[in-house]
């Protein structure tokens with residue numbers, strides 16, 4: 001089962017958690033690939049850092065273009081980054097890359113850009129893309145002051161789109177967050193989807209180490225329970 005990874009905001013930890021999920025699935029012998037449909041901000045090689053990390057964390061040999069069909073130079077909102085270079089993001093191109101990856105894998109882990117409702121063109125958003133891909137959503141909550149509101153708004157938006165929230169991950173961005181456990185408990189009480197894991201703050205972020213904190217059984221259980 002493939003998943004669409006969204007976050008409470010840009011910088012919430014989507015790439016870290018997406019790579020951690022890829023490592024966790026690969027450790028079970030699954031064929032997995034990361035997917036970054038739209039990336040804003042690229043290196044000198046015209047490739048995006050998130051897409052490179054996702055590609056490296058996968059267990060199949062995917063081309064860069066399959067993993068990241070749209071990459072724009074400016075690290076700004078994607079529809080603006082696209083417009084700056086005279087491009088309109090078109091979903092059929094993204095869906096074609098997704099199908100190529102899905103055809104070679106057991107799981108595709110698709111990382112959105114920024115938060116759930118980030119625009120991708122003049123009419124469509126990241127949420128519309130998740131809907132067209134028809135994927136259950138995993139929400140990465142970047143644990144810092146303000147995340148309760150962002151997390152609950154996002155859960156509501158996922159439901160509004162009639163998408164399944166397959167789970168959420170508490171990613172401890174702020175090592176010194178006051179009342180961290182109480183904040184996690186507050187979300188647990190309000191989000192019906194399972195908490196898949198708590199990723200501690202890491203001085204040197206490492207997706208493989210983070211994967212040890214994820215419980216994939218909670219995803220699998222949901223599939224079995226139906």
Ligand SMILES: Nc1ncnc2c1ncn2[C@@H]1O[C@H](COP(=O)(O)OP(=O)(O)OP(=O)(O)O)[C@@H](O)[C@H]1O
Pocket residue numbers: 007009010011012013014015016017050112113114115171172173199200201202203205
């Ligand atoms: N648990 C953590 N501990 C310490 N640093 C973290 C943790 N999670 C993420 N980070 C760091 O925070 C930054 C943002 O994380 P990440 O790139 O995964 O966010 P993102 O949601 O993918 O952002 P974007 O919207 O740009 O794709 C990165 O520098 C990452 O290494």
Ligand SMILES: C[C@H](N)[C@H](N)CCCCCC(=O)O
Pocket residue numbers: 010039040041074075076077078113114115118
């Ligand atoms: C460039 C950055 N790292 C992300 N890929 C894009 C974040 C877009 C955020 C747009 C917004 O919500 O204002």
Ligand SMILES: [Mg+2]
Pocket residue numbers: 014015016050111
């Ligand atoms: Mg990212």
